[in-house]
Amino acid sequence: MKFLKKAFAIRETGLFIIVFIFALTLFFTNPAFSSSINIFGVLTGITINLIIAGAMTVLFVSGGFDMSVGVTMGYCGMVVALLLVKHNMPIPLAILITILVGMTIGAVIGFFIAYIEMNPFVVTLAAWFIIESFKYIINGGSNITGIPSNFYTVSFSKVLNVPTIIIFAFISAITFDLLLRKNTFFRKYYAIGGNEKAAIVAGIPIKKKKLISYVLVSAMASIAGIFYTSRFMAGYNEAGAENAFQIITAVIIGGASLKGGRGSVTGTFLGLIFMALVYNALVLYGLDILWNRVAIGLLLILAILIDENLVQRRNPVG
Numbered sequence: 574m575k576f577l578k579k580a581f582a583i584r585e586t587g588l589f590i591i592v593f594i595f596a597l598t599l600f601f602t603n604p605a606f607s608s609s610i611n612i613f614g615v616l617t618g619i620t621i622n623l624i625i626a627g628a629m630t631v632l633f634v635s636g637g638f639d640m641s642v643g644v645t646m647g648y649c650g651m652v653v654a655l656l657l658v659k660h661n662m663p664i665p666l667a668i669l670i671t672i673l674v675g676m677t678i679g680a681v682i683g684f685f686i687a688y689i690e691m692n693p694f695v696v697t698l699a700a701w702f703i704i705e706s707f708k709y710i711i712n713g714g715s716n717i718t719g720i721p722s723n724f725y726t727v728s729f730s731k732v733l734n735v736p737t738i739i740i741f742a743f744i745s746a747i748t749f750d751l752l753l754r755k756n757t758f759f760r761k762y763y764a765i766g767g768n769e770k771a772a773i774v775a776g777i778p779i780k781k782k783k784l785i786s787y788v789l790v791s792a793m794a795s796i797a798g799i800f801y802t803s804r805f806m807a808g809y810n811e812a813g814a815e816n817a818f819q820i821i822t823a824v825i826i827g828g829a830s831l832k833g834g835r836g837s838v839t840g841t842f843l844g845l846i847f848m849a850l851v852y853n854a855l856v857l858y859g860l861d862i863l864w865n866r867v868a869i870g871l872l873l874i875l876a877i878l879i880d881e882n883l884v885q886r887r888n889p890v891g
Contacts, residue, residue, distance in 0.1 A: 584828035588843045595850050603857045615853055619845045620742040621646070621804075622820050624797040627749025628789040630841045631759060633824050635786050636766035636833025638693040640817055641682065641700035642794045647813025648708045649675045649798030654717035654808025657724060664724055668799055675795025676788050678704065683787030687780040701817075709810055717808035727803035738800050745793065750838035762786065766833025815869070822869055823848055825876040848872060 599606040625642055632639055649671050656667035678700070685696045728738040752759040764772045765779050772779055797816075802808050823844035829836025851868050855861075 585837060585840045585843060588827065588840060588847065592843055592847050592850065595847070595854075599850065599854055599857065603854075605857055606853070611853070611857075615849050616739055617736070617804075618852070619849045620738050621797045621801055622816060622823065622845055623742040623842065624745050624800065625790065625793045625816070625820055626823060626841045626845060627746050627838045628786075628793040629820050629824055630827070630829055630836050630838045631749060631753060631762055632786045632790050633829040633831075634753065634766050634833060634836045635762040635783060636769065637686070637783065637786055638697060638821075638831075639682070639787065639790050640694065640697040640821075641678075641704055642697075642790055642820060643813035643815065643817030644701050644704040644708060645675060645678050645791050645794040645813070646798040646801065646816055647809070647811070648678075648704050648711075649795035650802040650812050651708055651711060651717060651798075651808040651810070653799050654720055654802050655711060657721055658717055658719050658808075664721070664727070668727075671799055672792060672795045675791045675793075675798070677791075678795075679788035679791025680784065682791065683784035686787065687783035712808070714810065716810055718806075720802065720806050720808075722806075724803050725806055728800050729804070738804060741796075741800070746838055746842055750842075753838060763834055766830075766835070768834070815866070818869055818873070819845075819848065822873045822876060826872060831877070844876075 596606075605611055625646065629639065629642065652674050653667050653671040656662045656670060657664065660667075662670070682696055682700050685691045686693050726737075729736045731737070732740055753762070754760075761772070761777050762782065764775065764777060765782060769779060798813070801812055824836065824841045825831065826844035826847060827837065827840025827842070829841065848869070851872070852865055855864050855868065
């Protein structure tokens with residue numbers, strides 16, 4: 574019992590145990606779970622969110638928040654499709670321009686939050702409405718098809734028989750995890766999220782760092798949008814509709830605090846895996862796919878309750 578208490582005291586360890594037990598239960602109760610097709614489907618299913626998750630964890634650690642990341646991903650997916658189909662751009666140039674579009678979106682959002690000092694929820698919610706509208710405006714509300722066939726290789730060319738979309742997603746997550754753990758520049762985001770006034774006194778340029786964090790999130794969202802379009806070979810209007818909620822839920826489940834100062838990419842990754850297993854269980858046991866949204870909602874409420882409980886334990890009143 575003491576071992577379990579110590580294990581669950583560390584958020585990532587406790588979550589790993591939960592994920593392991595849940596996966597083991599699926600393994601023994603449903604033979605389809607362990608099939609290579611199903612495992613590949615689960616891994617591929619988390620890749621788009623995993624590409625963004627590392628940067629989103631950095632943002633949460635700093636005390637930031639971004640509701641617009643999903644629609645930014647969808648919008649950038651439409652942009653790269655438009656550049657390839659309507660303007661016949663070479664793939665490298667279309668990718669570069671799309672990433673610059675994403676970074677520009679992040680810079681605008683970050684400027685209003687960091688320098689105008691507006692509330693992150695209000696700014697990113699406003700951005701959500703604006704970007705969502707532009708996603709339909711740029712192509713008259715139609716999906717974009719007819720993408721050059723070689724664009725498929727962006728996601729599914731293989732290295733050691735592993736698709737590039739999976740390789741890139743894991744490299745992205747590992748990179749952000751190492752940066753948050755080891756890099757001095759990124760470690761300072763914990764100080765900003767933990768106590769912004771103390772960070773200012775310590776000479777940390779918080780406005781600049783906040784701006785950079787939003788640029789990073791939107792840049793990774795644009796890359797995720799590029800991979801999404803390559804994966805499905807079309808620019809879809811509905812792309813990214815739920816991704817922000819999924820990523821935010823995973824970040825909170827993984828141990829990041831809504832108040833900032835706490836979180837890890839490892840925890841976020843485990844949060845994504847846990848959610849993917851829940852979705853997979855719904856499919857394997859023949860439940861309606863629409864129950865996914867119920868699952869997201871319940872997991873989010875559970876994660877926030879756990880977060881609030883941990884905060885109260887660490888900062889008891891009286």
